[in-house]
Every structure is written in C-alpha cells, then in structure tokens.
Amino acid sequence: xxxxxxxxxxxxxxxxxxxxxxxxxxxxxxxxxxxxxxxxxxxxxxxxxxxxxxxxxxxxxxxxxxxxxxxxxxxxxxxxxxxxxxxxxxxxxxxxxxxxxxxxxxxxxxxxxxxxxxxxxxxxxxxxxxxxxxxxxxxxxxxxxxxxxxxxxxxxxxxxxxxxxxxxxxxxxxxxxxxxxxxxxxxxxxxxxxxxxxxxxxxxxxxxxxxxxxxxxxxxxxxxxxxxxxxxxxxxxxxxxxxxxxxxxxxxxxxxxxxxxxxxxxxxxxxxxxxxxxxxxxxxxxxxxxxxxxxxxxxxxxxxxxxxxxxxxxxxxxxxxxxxxxxxxxxxxxxxxxxxxxxxxxxxxxxxxxxxxxxxxxxxxxxxxxxxxxxxxxxxxxxxxxxxxxxxxxxxxxxxxxxxxxxxxxxxxxxxxxxxx
Numbered sequence: 001x002x003x004x005x006x007x008x009x010x011x012x013x014x015x016x017x018x019x020x021x022x023x024x025x026x027x028x029x030x031x032x033x034x035x036x037x038x039x040x041x042x043x044x045x046x047x048x049x050x051x052x053x054x055x056x057x058x059x060x061x062x063x064x065x066x067x068x069x070x071x072x073x074x075x076x077x078x079x080x081x082x083x084x085x086x087x088x089x090x091x092x093x094x095x096x097x098x099x100x101x102x103x104x105x106x107x108x109x110x111x112x113x114x115x116x117x118x119x120x121x122x123x124x125x126x127x128x129x130x131x132x133x134x135x136x137x138x139x140x141x142x143x144x145x146x147x148x149x150x151x152x153x154x155x156x157x158x159x160x161x162x163x164x165x166x167x168x169x170x171x172x173x174x175x176x177x178x179x180x181x182x183x184x185x186x187x188x189x190x191x192x193x194x195x196x197x198x199x200x201x202x203x204x205x206x207x208x209x210x211x212x213x214x215x216x217x218x219x220x221x222x223x224x225x226x227x228x229x230x231x232x233x234x235x236x237x238x239x240x241x242x243x244x245x246x247x248x249x250x251x252x253x254x255x256x257x258x259x260x261x262x263x264x265x266x267x268x269x270x271x272x273x274x275x276x277x278x279x280x281x282x283x284x285x286x287x288x289x290x291x292x293x294x295x296x297x298x299x300x301x302x303x304x305x306x307x308x309x310x311x312x313x314x315x316x317x318x319x320x321x322x323x324x325x326x327x328x329x330x331x332x333x334x335x336x337x338x339x340x341x342x343x344x345x346x347x348x349x350x351x352x353x354x355x356x357x358x359x360x361x362x363x364x365x366x367x368x369x370x371x372x373x374x375x376x377x378x379x380x381x382x383x384x385x386x387x388x389x390x391x392x393x394x395x396x397x398x399x400x401x402x403x404x405x406x407x408x409x410x411x412x413x414x415x416x417x418x419x420x421x
Contacts (some may be wrong), residue, residue, distance in 0.1 A: 006291075006302075007279070007299045008277065008278040008288065008299055008300070008301060008302065009072060009277075009278040009288075010278075010288075011189070011287045011288060012287060012288060012289075012290065012293050013287070013297070013347065015297075018297055022071060022296075022297055022298055025085065025296070025298050026295075026296030026298075028085075029081065029085045029295050030296070032081075032084075033077070033081055033160070033295070035401070036073075036077050036400055036401045036402075037169050037170065037173070037326065038169060039089075039401045039402045039403075040070050040073050040074060040077075040173060040401075040402045041169045041173045041176075042402075043066075043070060043238055043402040044066075044067070044070055044172075044173060044176045045172075047066065048063055048066045048067065048070070048176065048313070051063040051066070052250055053236045056194070063387075067157065067176055067177065067178070068154040069154070069402075070156070070173070070402065071090075071154050071156065071176075071177050072153055072154035072399065073400055073401075073402050074144070074146070074173075075147065075148045075153035075156070075287040075399040076148070076153075076391065076396050076397075076399045076400040077156070077164075077401075078141055078144055078145055078148075079148055079389055079390065079391050080391060080396075080397060080400045081295060082145065082389035082390075083389060083390045083391060085295050085298060086294050086295050086298060086300035087300065087387050087388075087389070088300045088301055088302060088304060088388075088389055089302075089303050089304070089388045089389060090142070090145070090146060090149075090306060090386070090387040090389065091303040091304065091305045091306070091384055091385075091386050092122075092307075092384070092385045092386075092387065093306075093308070093375075093376040093377045093383050093384055093385075094106070094107060094110065094307075094308050094310075094383075094385075095277065095307065095308065095309045095310070096310045098310070100240055102383070104383070107383070107385060109123070109191055110122055110123045110124065111123075112387055113139055118332075118388075119149065119385060119386075119387045120149075120392055121149055121150075121151060122146075122149045122150050124150045124270065124308075124310075125149070125266075125270060125310070126151065126152055126210040126211075126212075126267035127204060127211045127212075127264050127266055127267055127268065128152075128211075128212055128213075128267065128268040128269065128270045129212075129213045129215060129253070129256060129257065129260065129267070129268075129269050129313075130143060130147075130212055130213065130214050130215070130270045130272065131215050131216070131217055131253060131269065131270070131271050131272070132158075132216060132271070132272040132273070132274055132283065133216075133218065133222075133245045133246075133272075133273060133274055133360075133363055133367075134216040134218045134219075134220065134221055134222070134245075135221060135222055135245075135274065135276065135279075135284075135285030135286075136221060136276070136285035136286050136289050136290065137286070137290065137291055138289060138290075138294060139216070139274065140158065140214060141291070141306045142274070143214060143272070143322075144156055144214075145389055146272075146306070147212050149387060150212070151210065152210040152211070152212040154210070155204070155209055155210040155211050155212060155213070156172075156177075156212050156214065157177075157178065157179060157180065157200060157213045157214070158179050158180070158213075158214045159180045159182060159193070159213070159214070159215060159252070159256075160174065160179055160180065160181055160182070161181070161182065162181040162182055162183045162333060164181065164334055165181045166177050175255050178200070179388075180192070180193060180196050180197070186251070188246070190251075190255055193252065193255055194255055194258075194259045195330055197213070197255075197256055197259035197260050198259045198260075198263060198329075198330045199330050200213075200260075200310070201259065201260040201262075201263030201264050201267075201327075202263050202327070202328070204263075204264060204328070205263055205264050206325075211260075211264070212270075213256060213260070215252065215256060216254055217248035217249055217250060217252070217253050217356060217360075218245065218246040218247070218248055218249070219246075219249050219252075220246070221284075221285070221286055222244070222245055222246055222284055222285065223284050223286060224284065226246060227246070230242065230246040230247045234246050234247055238321050238359070242360065242361070242363050242364045243281075243282060243367070243368060244281060244282060244364055244367040244368065244371075245360065245363060245364050245367065247357070247360065248356050248357065248359075250349075250352055250353045250356040250357075250358045251349075253356065254319065254349065254352045254353075257269070257313055257317060257319045258319050258320065258322055258325070258344065258402070260313075261313050261314065261319060261322055262322045262325040262327040263327040265314065266314060267313040267314070268310055268311065268313060269310070269311040269312075269313050269317055270308060270309075270310060270311075271308070271309040271310075271311065271359065271363075272306050272307070272308055273306070273309075273363045273366050273367065273376070274304065274305065274306050275305045275367055275370045275371075275376075276288070276289060276301040276304060276305070277301055277302050277303060278301065278302075280371075281368070281371045284347075289301060303386070305370065305375070305376060307366055307376040317352075317355070318348075318351050318355050319348075319352060320344055320345070320348030320349075320351070320352065321348070374410050402421070
C-alpha cells in the first residue's frame with residue numbers, strides 16, 4: 001500500500017484525528033514542560049528574589065548569575081523538549097556582507113565539531129541583534145535553540161507585548177530575565193526601549209558578557225489577516241508588497257541599533273531567513289505548524305532551514321551618525337517629557353528604512369529560491385551545516401529543571417543545620 005503524504009505537508013485542519021499514542025505523548029509533554037517552568041520560576045522566587053533585599057554588591061552579582069543560570073535552563077529545556085518530543089534539526093547556511101556565501105573553509109572556521117564530527121558550537125558573534133522573518137509562534141523557540149550552540153543562550157533578551165508581563169509563571173519568569181515589555185504606544189515605547197537597551201549594552205560591555213537581542217521587524221505573523229495590512233502599507237509607500245513575508249517596520253530596529261551601537265563597538269547584526277518544509281509558496285506557517293501541533297501532536301518540521309547573514313553594525317548598516325551619543329549616558333525623558341538622545345534626523349530614518357526594505361526583499365527572493373530548489377545553498381553538500389536539536393550531554397538534563405542549584409542550597413543548608421545542632 002502506498003504511503004500517504006507526510007503529515008507536516010498537510011494543513012493542520014486536514015490532518016487525521018490524533019491517535020492514542022499522540023494523545024499520551026501530548027499529555028507527557030504538557031506535564032514535563034509545565035513542571036520544568038514551575039521549577040525554574042520557583043527557583044527564581046525562592047532563591048533569587050531574597051538576594052535583591054540584601055545591601056551587598058556580592059548579592060547583586062549572585063542574583064545576576066542566578067538569572068543567567070535560569071535563562072540557560074530555559075534554553076536547555078527548549079532543546080530537551082525537541083529531543084524528547086519533536087525531533088528536528090537546524091539546517092544552516094552562512095553569508096557575510098561584502099563576502100557573499102561562506103566557502104567550506106570559512107564554514108569550518110565557524111563550526112566546532114567533536115571527535116565524532118558532531119557540531120557542538122558555532123563561533124558566531126556574542127554581542128548581536130538577531131532579526132528574522134516571522135512565520136509562526138515557534139520562531140522564537142528555534143532562534144533560542146540556535147543561541148544554545150552560539151553560547152549566548154544565557155544572555156538572550158526579547159522585546160514583548162506588555163500584556164504578557166503578568167501571565168502567571170511565564171510572565172513572572174520573563175520579568176526576572178529582564179525582557180523588554182512595550183505597550184505598543186511608540187510615544188512612550190521609544191524612551192523605554194532606548195533606555196532599557198542602553199543599560200543592557202553598558203552592562204554587557206563593562207562586564208564583557210554576551211548579549212543577543214531578538215527582534216522581528218514584521219511585528220507579527222504572516223497570515224490571511226496580516227497579508228492585507230502589508231499590502232495596504234506597500235500601496236501607501238508606492239512599492240510592491242512581498243510575496244512570502246510581510247513588509248518590515250524599521251523604527252524599532254533603528255532605535256535598538258542606535259541605542260546599542262555606541263555602547264558596544266563590536267555589535268553585529270545577525271539576520272536570519274527561516275523556511276519550514278511543507279509550507280507551500282504564499283501559504284501561512286501557522287496553518288501547518290503551531291506549538292501545539294509540533295509538541296503535543298508530534299508533527300515537527302523535519303528541519304528548520306536558516307540562512308544567516310552577518311553585518312558589522314558600525315560598517316555595514318546605515319544607522320546614521322551616533323558619534324554625538326555618549327555611551328555612558330542612558331537615554332531618558334526630561335522634566336518636560338521631551339526625549340533625550342532618542343530622536344534623530346528624518347533623512348537618516350529614511351535611509352535606514354530603505355536599507356531594511358532592501359534586506360527584506362532579499363529575504364523574499366531567497367524564500368522564492370528555496371521553494372524552487374529546496375535549499376538556500378548553491379552546493380548543499382558543502383555549504384549546509386546540519387545540527388540536530390539535542391543536548392550536548394545528558395548531564396545537562398537536570399539543568400532544564402533547575403535541579404542543580406536547589407540541590408546545592410539544600411546540601412549547604414543541611415550541613416549548616418547539623419553543625420548548629
């Protein structure tokens with residue numbers, strides 16, 4: 001009997017009902033994933049929050065390292081959930097502005113392999129803004145998984161809607177992570193964004209810590225509801241609309257780059273074009289993949305195809321003149337509500353907007369090419385790096401549930417108690 005089409009190639013609405021194994025699988029995923037989130041958030045509340053009440057520098061340092069540990073725990077959890085419940089791999093190609101696609105020799109300078117040839121790390125920038133096209137809600141999940149191999153997974157920052165700030169457990173945890181919550185009112189958001197990022201940039205440079213900021217310039221997913229909005233925006237500008245992605249809004253990215261660049265001289269822009277197999281041209285990712293269908297129904301994409309382009313912000317990105325910006329000053333509003341170090345000339349905004357639109361047009365062209373050839377790479381055998389989404393060692397599994405540090409605290413407390421007795 002001929003096999004039917006692979007489930008990931010069918011729209012979710014056209015797939016057969018879940019089998020009992022799928023149902024049990026979904027229940028197990030829900031239990032383990034939520035248990036891990038409760039453990040991570042519980043650790044933050046019980047062990048980290050009290051450190052903020054102590055008037056010592058060492059307690060603040062310990063708090064920050066604890067936050068980094070819990071953020072790394074989330075990244076470990078995301079990888080583990082793929083490994084156990086939704087096996088897939090990252091299929092990556094590389095390009096650097098001014099150099100084109102990487103040669104095999106250049107790729108091997110980026111890719112770190114163990115003795116068995118398995119990829120264990122990627123030597124990519126440790127201080128960067130990561131931008132990508134936005135197809136479905138799992139985009140951020142797979143981007144965070146990428147940073148696990150970049151070694152920056154403990155220093156990820158994401159810009160989110162303010163309404164998510166007080167979502168139980170998840171929202172509380174994201175507040176500990178120092179994520180940026182915006183109200184979608186640009187009059188106030190631009191000050192908050194510039195101020196928050198400037199502080200993060202200063203800290204990362206002063207402490208020599210990694211920093212990876214996630215931004216999705218389209219602002220929302222490609223869907224039947226957002227496609228007409230993109231078309232109207234294109235018509236307003238008098239330009240063609242995109243085919244497979246949405247027109248980007250450049251303002252938030254521009255402010256972010258201008259806030260970070262003066263404070264991080266080595267800042268890079270990591271641009272990712274993502275394609276998921278099974279989604280036909282001009283169709284919508286959410287019709288084929290959702291967090292529920294991927295992890296509860298066990299129908300993940302066989303691979304996540306990512307084309308990475310690297311830009312040196314100081315040399316390759318037209319963010320305008322930031323020489324007058326004092327890297328030691330954090331932008332804020334003055335006593336009359338006017339912004340300080342936030343506004344910049346209209347001609348610089350227009351130049352940057354044109355640059356971002358050109359970048360997005362290149363993305364759209366690459367997506368079209370992918371649909372035609374099945375790959376971003378001219379020579380898939382030598383240009384494509386495949387990385388299974390698996391933990392590098394099973395010893396990391398307890399980290400996904402925040403077991404190590406609570407166990408250490410418990411051990412030390414028990415020892416002190418015995419001595420007291």
